[in-house]
Amino acid sequence: MKRVQFERSTVPYFFVAPQIAIIAVFFLWPAGQAIYQSFLLEDAFGISSQFVWFRNYEDTILNYAWLQSAGFTVVFSSLVTFFSLAIALLLAVKANEVLHGSSSYKTMLMWAYAVAPPVAGLMGNLMFNPFIGDLYAAMNAMGWDFNQKLDAFDAGFVVILISVWKQVSVNFIFFLSGLQGIPKGVMEAATLDCRSPTKRFWTITFPLLAPTTFFLMVINITYAFFETFGIIDTTTRGAPGGATNTLVYKVYTDGFLGADLGGSSAQSVILMLMVLALTVFQFRFIERKVHY
Amino acid sequence: MNNSFWRKLSTHGILILGTIFMSAPVWVAFMSSTHAADTLFREGLQYWFGGHFFETYNEVLFVEGGVMKKVTALEMLGNSMILGLGFAIGKVVISMSAAYAIVYFRFRLATPLFWVIFLTLLLPLEVRIVPSYEVVAGLGLLNTHTGLIVPLIASATGTFFFRQYFKSVPEELLEAARLDNAGPMRFLIDVLVPLSKTMIAAIMIIMFVVGWNQYLWPLIMTTEENSYTIVIGIKQIYQVLSEGGELPQFQKAFALTILAVLPPVLVVLVFQSWFVKGLVESEK
Numbered sequence: 001m002k003r004v005q006f007e008r009s010t011v012p013y014f015f016v017a018p019q020i021a022i023i024a025v026f027f028l029w030p031a032g033q034a035i036y037q038s039f040l041l042e043d044a045f046g047i048s049s050q051f052v053w054f055r056n057y058e059d060t061i062l063n064y065a066w067l068q069s070a071g072f073t074v075v076f077s078s079l080v081t082f083f084s085l086a087i088a089l090l091l092a093v094k095a096n097e098v099l100h101g102s103s104s105y106k107t108m109l110m111w112a113y114a115v116a117p118p119v120a121g122l123m124g125n126l127m128f129n130p131f132i133g134d135l136y137a138a139m140n141a142m143g144w145d146f147n148q149k150l151d152a153f154d155a156g157f158v159v160i161l162i163s164v165w166k167q168v169s170v171n172f173i174f175f176l177s178g179l180q181g182i183p184k185g186v187m188e189a190a191t192l193d194c195r196s197p198t199k200r201f202w203t204i205t206f207p208l209l210a211p212t213t214f215f216l217m218v219i220n221i222t223y224a225f226f227e228t229f230g231i232i233d234t235t236t237r238g239a240p241g242g243a244t245n246t247l248v249y250k251v252y253t254d255g256f257l258g259a260d261l262g263g264s265s266a267q268s269v270i271l272m273l274m275v276l277a278l279t280v281f282q283f284r285f286i287e288r289k290v291h292y
Numbered sequence: 293m294n295n296s297f298w299r300k301l302s303t304h305g306i307l308i309l310g311t312i313f314m315s316a317p318v319w320v321a322f323m324s325s326t327h328a329a330d331t332l333f334r335e336g337l338q339y340w341f342g343g344h345f346f347e348t349y350n351e352v353l354f355v356e357g358g359v360m361k362k363v364t365a366l367e368m369l370g371n372s373m374i375l376g377l378g379f380a381i382g383k384v385v386i387s388m389s390a391a392y393a394i395v396y397f398r399f400r401l402a403t404p405l406f407w408v409i410f411l412t413l414l415l416p417l418e419v420r421i422v423p424s425y426e427v428v429a430g431l432g433l434l435n436t437h438t439g440l441i442v443p444l445i446a447s448a449t450g451t452f453f454f455r456q457y458f459k460s461v462p463e464e465l466l467e468a469a470r471l472d473n474a475g476p477m478r479f480l481i482d483v484l485v486p487l488s489k490t491m492i493a494a495i496m497i498i499m500f501v502v503g504w505n506q507y508l509w510p511l512i513m514t515t516e517e518n519s520y521t522i523v524i525g526i527k528q529i530y531q532v533l534s535e536g537g538e539l540p541q542f543q544k545a546f547a548l549t550i551l552a553v554l555p556p557v558l559v560v561l562v563f564q565s566w567f568v569k570g571l572v573e574s575e576k
Contacts, residue, residue: 005398005466006476015393016405019386022446023412030423031415037423091310094303101304107564108311113571114556115318116505116523122530122549123317126324132336132542134320169314170571177572197299226418230507234527248418255422256512264422271419279414 031272038265049262056266066267069245076160076246077224084164085216088171089209093201095172096179106176112169118230124162125235148236152243155236159244162235163228171216178212179205218282225274247271318553325349325546332542348547365551368522372504372555375521378441379503380496387450388492392480394451395458396466412448417509425512435519444509450495453573457491458484494570497563501556522552 006012041052060066095105112120127135128148139146139154148155182205190204206213229248232238238245238253245253247267255264320337327342352365393399394406417424424443433439461484469479485492510524520528526548560567 006396007398009399011476012393012397012399012402015389015397019390019409019446019451020405022386022442023408026424026427026443026446027412027415027420028408030420030427033423033426034420087310087313090306094306094310097303098300098307105307105311107561109307109314110564110568111557111560112314112318114501114505114560115553116507116556118507118523118527119505119549119552120317122526122545123321125530126321126542126545126549127317127337129542131540132324132332134337137336165314165317168310173568173571177568222416226416229418233507233511251419252421252508256425261422268419268422272414275414275416275419 034265034268034272036265037261038269039262040265041262052262056262057270060263060266060270065242065245066247066250068242069247069250072156072244073225073246076156076163076228076244077221079160080163080167080224080228081217081220083160084167084171084220085213087164088168089175089213091168092172092175092179093205095176109172110169112166113173115166116230117163117166117227118234120162120166121231121234124158124165124231128158128235150240152240155240155244159228159232159235162231163224166231167220167223171220174212174216175209178209182208218278221278222275225271318550321546321549325543325550327543329539329541329543333539344543348543349551352544352547352551363517363520363525365522365525365548367518368520368525369551369555371519372521372523372552374437375440375506375510376500376504376556378437379444379506380499382441382445383450383499383503384492384496386445387448388454388488390451391454391458392484395455396476396479409448409451412446417444421508421512424509428513434513435516439513440510440519441503444503444506450499453495454488454491457488457573461487490566491570491573493563494566494573497559497567498570500559504556522548526552 038056039051039053040049041055091109095102095109098105127133130136130147136146145151146154148158186204186208190200194200194203225246226248228246229252232244232246232249233252236244238249248271251264251267251271254260254267258264320339323340323342324332324338325348326345327338328344331342332338354364354366356362356364390409394402428434428439428443431439433442465483465487466479469483474482504521505523506521507523510521511527514520514524517525517528526545529548530545
């Protein structure tokens with residue numbers, strides 16, 4: 001906060017009012033509703049409902065489909081986070097190294113930030129289309145009996161590939177800016193001490209990038225949880241048999257298409273707790289363990 | 293040949309592979325959109341220009357398509373433009389004003405209100421989708437621009453960004469303004485806004501792209517084709533194209549994809565340095 005401030009009693013409320021009003025109507029009220037509904041059980045026609053304590057939570061957590069979806073979400077988020085970070089880091093290190101053409105490379109590697117996840121999903125869908133998709137044909141030509149509509153592994157492969165593609169550019173931008181923030185003197189001293197570029201990278205550059213990496217990990221996990229909704233909805237839609245259902249996609253299909261309000265709300269609340277845990281982790285653990 | 297030559301070669305090789313990986317899907321989509329439907333169906337995806345560019349784009353932009361045959365891509369682009377701009381402007385105005393109150397005023401509820409704003413980070417739209425829909429439906433805002441934009445602009449990211457930025461503004465400015473007897477409104481409009489011009493531009497660019505690319509919220513709250521944004525519309529149209537009994541019109545699906553991608557990509561490319569600055573600064 002500022003040392004010098006205005007001392008007015010009503011003026012500041014006038015400035016925060018618009019945001020607080022929108023938050024109250026479109027955030028707090030719906031979130032409260034989600035928590036409230038998660039304790040209710042509606043009858044088949046949605047006419048009456050009854051307070052059932054934690055039964056919706058029990059039903060959710062003990063349900064095979066939810067467990068399958070939770071398992072997929074964990075595997076999916078880990079793979080997407082790992083591969084999109086690894087590819088972006090490699091490209092950022094190389095782009096930081098070149099002397100000629102570095103700005104064209106940067107532009108070419110970052111513009112995909114502007115592609116919407118569902119649009120990326122649609123393009124991927126067309127590339128893997130059984131009629132015209134060359135990737136589909138190429139997979140089968142290599143002897144991989146590829147069919148994302150029937151095979152759970154292949155479907156997972158498609159959504160992970162598209163999700164990684166979509167996320168590389170934003171990671172690239174942050175890694176590059178992190179690399180450019182390392183003082184020149186540090187790198188010059190390191191070059192004198194250590195001749196091997198690979199060793200120099202792992203002992204000097206990578207530890208100096210740790211704050212960026214940890215920050216990006218949180219961003220990427222959040223992305224894999226929530227923003228990949230558009231990719232899944234335009235490609236596999238959770239098929240085959242729920243094998244590519246992320247938790248968020250399941251909230252949508254159960255609550256919106258399946259009209260199971262209580263169950264969907266309980267899933268929402270569980271997701272909120274997960275975001276809360278991630279945020280606490282980010283602020284407590286990461287900020288302390290990583291030295292700037 | 294020495295070691296450093298091979299090293300340079302591998303560096304450029306990796307960067308070129310990366311460039312191809314990132315660009316190929318969009319390039320192939322663009323090239324395929326310039327071919328005729330039967331060429332695509334017979335020969336598969338295309339890697340170079342065909343002769344049907346004007347025909348295809350003319351048709352998707354101006355001839356009505358969609359499930360109900362009621363909407364053109366031009367109208368959907370218009371809706372996306374309204375969403376993108378409305379989201380960007382609304383977000384900047386609302387979050388800047390909230391951040392101004394929190395940084396420049398001493399008032400009793402400052403801390404609790406700050407935490408309420410912070411709380412929105414914990415509640416992504418995706419986890420409260422059904423109750424949010426009910427609120428908007430209850431207010432009669434389905435299929436309206438207000439209902440589309442307002443629930444999206446409240447989140448805290450913009451407020452944090454301006455809060456950080458205002459904290460870095462020198463104290464002396466406010467002292468000087470107070471000596472000149474400038475009130476809060478004057479100080480905001482005559483000093484702070486001009487000072488934050490680049491920051492505002494940077495955040496507007498990012499928010500325009502984020503708004504244009506919204507998917508889940510428009511998907512559930514626009515039920516009439518006239519209100520579709522291009523991102524939603526292409527999905528619906530794509531379903532029709534690929535499910536119909538006739539020859540699938542893949543070239544139109546590709547053309548719509550390109551039209552959906554082009555405006556945000558152009559914005560990012562034209563304002564590249566502002567965009568990068570805004571992105572990196574806002575996430576701190």
